[in-house]
Amino acid sequence: MRAQDFEISNHNKLDQILVRLCKMVIQGQQQDQDLGMVAAAVLDPNNRCVVGINYPTQDGHRVHGERAAIDSYHARFGSIPSGSIIITTCSPCTQDMAERAGINCSDLVDEVGVHKVYAGYQDPSQGPGRKKYHIEITRNSKIQQLCKAFADTFLKDELNELSFLGSPCTKDCSGHRAGYAWSQSKGGRVA
Secondary structure, eight states, X not given: OOGGGTOOOOHHHHHHHHHHHHHHHHHHHHHOTTSOSOEEEEEOTTOOEEEEEOEXXXXXXXXXXXXXXXXXXXXXXXXXXXXXXXXXXXXXXXXXXXXXXXXXXXXXXXXXXXXXXXXXXXXXXXOOTTOOSEEEEOSOHHHHHHHHHHHHHHXXXXXXXXXXXTEEOOTTSTTOHHHHHHHHHTTOOOO
């Protein structure tokens, strides 16, 4: 592999695709609130762009946006060629989720051989995972804010600003045993 396999360029074009994906989420919610709040696209080196949105399956699972876009690309064009990029409104998930259909999105991106991901928002509830791709978040603050607003709809229980991993906030943060434990596990100091 070469360094250019991981370089992301043409941010303006990618931001235009992100705007299209954001419109897709908004329109999807207007038509069917069972559609999810994450949309994604596969853009190949030939400028073929295939989109997908998070949706429920009949068995109660959810197909995440990245999988929907990848599956749609496979159905239309076959294998995803080298040099392709995944564009998504929220960074690919890295952790197990009982509700998700299939493997986590980071592993899926690795599995199909894509080395570049461009996202509207970085999900802070997901760990770094073992990804083999380079990810960049848009520098466009308006797109970031909109993508964050989408993510906040499904992260509200995990990222409540009045709690930390289930521990209630206190004026001096002394009630954050979970925060102290997390810090220690990452090599931090506890005063």
